Amino acid sequence: MPTKEEWQNAFAARHGEKLQKVFSSSVVAVCGLGGLGSNIATALARAGIGKLILIDFDSVDLSNLHRQQYKASQIGKYKTDAIVENLCEINPYIRTEAHTIRLTEENALTLLSQADVICEAFDNPQAKAMLCNLVLEKLPQKFYVAASGMAGIDSPNLIKTKRVSKRFYLCGDGVNGVGESDGLFASRVMLCAAHQAHTVLRVLAEEYEI
């Protein structure tokens, strides 16, 4: 196993020393650890983000494996436990704070208070709207990166990032929700997750424009 110093040096050689210093001192919250969240967390762990706050109440199910970053051996485990296991295999020096809980209006402000950037990675549209309103109203100093529209087999080029306002970014195609005929495909969900993860890195790099 490489030492922590070797690890930091390897990251700094790829991302630049200045940027890596920012990444490794940052805290990012990932709300929901399904198709979006498990992929966002994986990308951020690979980038060397210092600490991830990981929140989900659910367990890994067979029906998740077609798009989420879990393994058959992890079926039945809490997603929080499974993702921490996987992230630590990728980056043993990442710090994680996992909460196996449903994020609500009552607990969100406390759970998210340490985060520099908050990623919304829920699947339920009411939950997405609830967290968006809550964070923008009550935590206006945070950066917020949300997602809407990544279902179906439509063109990958429709997935975009929009800067809705100064600290609020929205990724996705904006229209393709999960319906009876529109399943979710790993490749298209990962595109949206990659937009979110990359927006986090750009915000931390103080590159705010799209």
Place this chain on the structure above:
Amino acid sequence: MVLINGKNTSADGKTVSQYLEEANFNPQTIAVELNEDILPKPQYGETVLKDGDVLEVVSFVGGG
């Protein structure tokens, strides 16, 4: 005229609630920004749109 999601719309004089209802938005799955500030849901009914306002209605669909 009110600029709503990038399009000039004659919604001046309407409340945000009236506009959202007419445009068939589900209040449970949206967030609304008025002139780049979040508009809390309890204010939808009392906020009257004026000429030159910029309204952004972010509508969330399921999937993640």
